[in-house]
Amino acid sequence: TYGRYIADExxxxxxxxxxxxxxxxxxxxxxxxxxxxxxEFRKLEYKILCDVVQQDNVIISTGGGIIEYEKSRKLLNxxxxxxxxxxxxxxxxxxxxxxxxxxxxxxxxxxxxxxxCSRYEHYTTSKYDFREWFDKIMNKFVPTIHSTFLSLANNHxxxxxxxxxx
Numbered sequence: 001t002y003g004r005y006i007a008d009e010x011x012x013x014x015x016x017x018x019x020x021x022x023x024x025x026x027x028x029x030x031x032x033x034x035x036x037x038x039x040e041f042r043k044l045e046y047k048i049l050c051d052v053v054q055q056d057n058v059i060i061s062t063g064g065g066i067i068e069y070e071k072s073r074k075l076l077n078x079x080x081x082x083x084x085x086x087x088x089x090x091x092x093x094x095x096x097x098x099x100x101x102x103x104x105x106x107x108x109x110x111x112x113x114x115x116x117c118s119r120y121e122h123y124t125t126s127k128y129d130f131r132e133w134f135d136k137i138m139n140k141f142v143p144t145i146h147s148t149f150l151s152l153a154n155n156h157x158x159x160x161x162x163x164x165x166x
Contacts, residue, residue: 002130003061009134016061020048030098042069049075064106065099067113076117084118 007014018029021044025032033041045062046069052060053075066072099106115121124130 003059005131006134007059010059013055013058014061015052015055015058017045017048017052017066018061018063020052021045024048042066042072045069046072046075053079064110067110067117073113073117084114084121086121086123 003016004014006012021029021032024044027035029041032044042065045066049060049062049066049072052058067076097103097106101109124133
């Protein structure tokens with residue numbers, strides 16, 4: 001993932017909130033949603049997000065739906081550097097996902113929230129394009145001790161709280 005790449009580049013720990021959720025539930029995420037519903041899942045996801053953003057020197061990847069929960073959006077807005085990184089070249093863009101929507105429909109539903117929670121937007125066509133772009137922006141900044149990166153699945157939203165400009 002992009003989050004793991006950035007963590008490696010910055011010599012930081014990488015945390016995936018879905019992995020953290022799986023540590024506290026006794027089933028798969030899909031089974032949890034079927035048993036308790038989306039609202040309870042979003043509350044749990046927010047609690048995990050609150051825990052991980054307090055850690056120093058981490059890159060955090062989240063699920064794409066995290067922005068559907070208002071408290072999560074408010075927390076995402078606190079982080080100083082946020083980048084919406086988009087790509088639309090999914091092989092299954094017209095297939096339905098877990099939400100019963102195509103990825104394009106899901107993007108249309110969420111794009112205002114992603115943009116509300118981001119300060120920069122970059123359209124990428126490949127992981128190589130992303131790496132080149134990321135290297136360019138990193139040359140403009142000096143990393144700070146407390147760093148956070150949030151990657152929202154499918155629409156690739158990134159949240160960086162790394163840098164002070166040179």
